[in-house]
Amino acid sequence: MTVDAWRDRRLPLWPLALVVPALPFAGLALSGGPAGPWGWWLAPVVVFGLIPLVDLAFGDDRQNPPEEAVPALQRSPYYRWITYLYLPAQYAALAVTCREWAAGVGPAAGAGLVLTAGIVNGIAINTAHELGHKRERVERWLSRIALAPTGYGHFFVEHNRGHHVRVATPEDPASARLGESFWRFWPRTVAGGLRSAWRLETARLRLRGRSPWTWRNDVLTAWAMTVLLFAALTAVHGWTVLPFLALQAVAGFSLLEAVNYLEHYGLLRQPTGTGRAEKVDPRHSWNSDRLVTNVFLFQLQRHSDHHANPLRRYQTLRTFDVSPRLPAGYATMVVVALVPPLWRRIMDPRVLAHYGGDASLANRDRNFHTPPAARTATG
Template structure:
């Protein structure tokens, strides 16, 4: 967004105001709507209510993003300090969490008592797992911040989706290794999402445990110690699932496991999108160059950014991880996605469509020299040859 509006000569400049200030409420409202849909299903028994939230995620948001297009305006730098200090934006992030937990509990109540058809079960899993998957983005926003209470809430938010190790791996693993072959959360060009999913899930878990075991060793403590933050995070899930099993019966544990897997897969398909094919070059000393705004795919599509705390302005996030969502910037030099995440994840589920959309964009980003890209080893030579610049006759 451009600097302060011009005013008549001699008149004081108006302070900049965020034009989306109240639109950011869409994110906690999304979590509220999940709980409300589940309550309406309990009241009416209509399966429609279990499919409404997935319909919004996979249908309405991509359509509105396509209609509105991207908005690449940035807040003026003179206003960023005030914008980041405004606790209103922090309260919006925190407001998501109670509705997320309410939706999880209501989902268990439905799973335990309502007679569900196969379509009903799928809708229930997509609704509860969907909102817990989106909640990982809430945890992501909180987990990067300095106040201890925000980082603690980040791990609480990950409990329903049973993905507490993400807090450790993302902050102390992914951000160090992003856009390198060593990062399990950075997808390689030519690698389908379905190949990426088991690699990133297992690789992220293993990396988180290795990071935390190393931290324990530096303190002279064994890995299996109560101070281990991975174990603390997993314990939160055990306590939550145990309480829900006591409240609704042990049969909800299978439902919780399935919705958690789906929710975690939403995180991982976003990881797949965010760095696909991008690679940080090696310097003369053998280390990778510092991460900058060219090492993440960027999108400034309006509606999906409002729901996701501008996660899609991912280039700025990786270059400046502590910057709060309301101040994240669009950079023209960042590689740009053709749409927001809601549409791109649908493409990622269909590898031929994904490769057709994204492989030419990776090649264009590197000027046709795919030796500079992060390539799937089994397809490396074929991709280099396919996109090699040809001499004009």
């Protein structure tokens, strides 16, 4: 197919990513009607219930743009403006949920509000991820703004300069190990990512002869943005909103870490003769070509190409035959990850099959034992 004949079939679908920050407004409307407090559960139901079903119905889309079309796609403002528009919608949703919390809610509505805001701001971390990899200064600043509601601004440092260097190695706190449950992974990656970000930024500043206690410290400035945001919301809504802000932040960055958990589970870059890990390639990330979730997540599921080419914009990311494949999209697999026996039953055989049944080639938890189901699946 020639470049002139090629068209992005998903062109009208990409704005659907903005449905997520619109869900709190739909929840607000429902909560004022017969649904009552349960209206605030709309976002969790849509993201973790409806989207997996629609994903299953529409299946995979493995279309790759021809390389000749990539420069024009990269330059197109249409795709980047969709990511930009997520931010005002995100902040408007946060303002609405804060107002509702401050007005006083019961347990059902309160839990729904926390999850709703957490989902919007957690998925905003993916928007920040897309923006933060770009060279344009405005996009890098927008990335930090998107991270502020979850207090996860250090992700900007750790992901770009830590995770992308150490991915699929035991040294990477964001790469889950074979046999490691999400609930064991969560404290390791949250604490490890924070420590790594601080060390990376401290080392960068000391190379320039500066103390880390400076406004030039990207970790401190990112956290300062969160403090200012939370202070402004507290000034408007009162101290009662602070527990809500803390809870939704935990829900938001936990959603990110659930995605981190499934993206590289058990995958390992093999050591080379020099003692360093082999170069990152498409074998080191779990991929999914589910159409619907890829639209909602700016093709984050084409994670292998992202790690090989982090400057490529989402609309140009490719799928590869050699990449290991998840049995479903991220929206489904995040829910599965919360149930460790189910996760291991589904994923451990796939990791072992990826390595021809040789668990020594995987990134293993120290307590890993090959379960009978996995041994049977790999022969």
